[in-house]
Amino acid sequence: MAWVKIIHILCVMGWMTSIFAVPRAIIYWKRDFAKTGENGPLGDLTYRLYRFSFGLGIIAIVTGAWYGTWLGWPAWLHLKVALVILLAAHYLYTGKLVKRAQRGEFRESDMFLRIFNEVSVFGAIAILWVVVVKPF
Template structure:
């Protein structure tokens, strides 16, 4: 069971890298696209980070569900799963932004993308508080 926890934590770390990095990378991609007028290396890197962290997100969710099952799904696990579902929705929205950016469509401002990025940080903090303190 400890190996499942290790795998879960490693996958979560990788997924969080994508969750935190991709919205910020879209800002730089947007600037690069405005400068070059075409798809450049920043876009390629952003897509690669998103794809890599997507696989890790799936592993994190599957191992998290397994751990929740092993522990009998106490209320704190359900609460954590709710926040994780919100983070997954955020990640899906990020994927939509990446697909649009791939077509050269950048409609969100830098400020909007920065705020969007910080929302995920609040979600990650909420998950940490729930897991460490198990308030329910």
């Protein structure tokens, strides 16, 4: 069971890196695109980071569900799952932004993207609080 937990934590760390980095990278991608009119290396890197971390997110969710089953699904874990679902929705919306950016469509302002990026930080903090404190 320890290996499942280790894999879960490792994949969560990788997924979180992308959750925090990709919205910020879109801001710089948008600025670069405005100057050059091309996606360039930054766009390619942002897309690849998103795509790679998608698999890590799936593994994190599967191993988390497996571990939750082993724990017997205590009440606090239901709250964690709800928060993870919200963070996953945020991540999927980020994917929509990446797809549009690949087409050269940058509709959101820099301010929106900055706020959008910070929302994920608060989501991660909430999840960590639930895991550490186990409020119920």
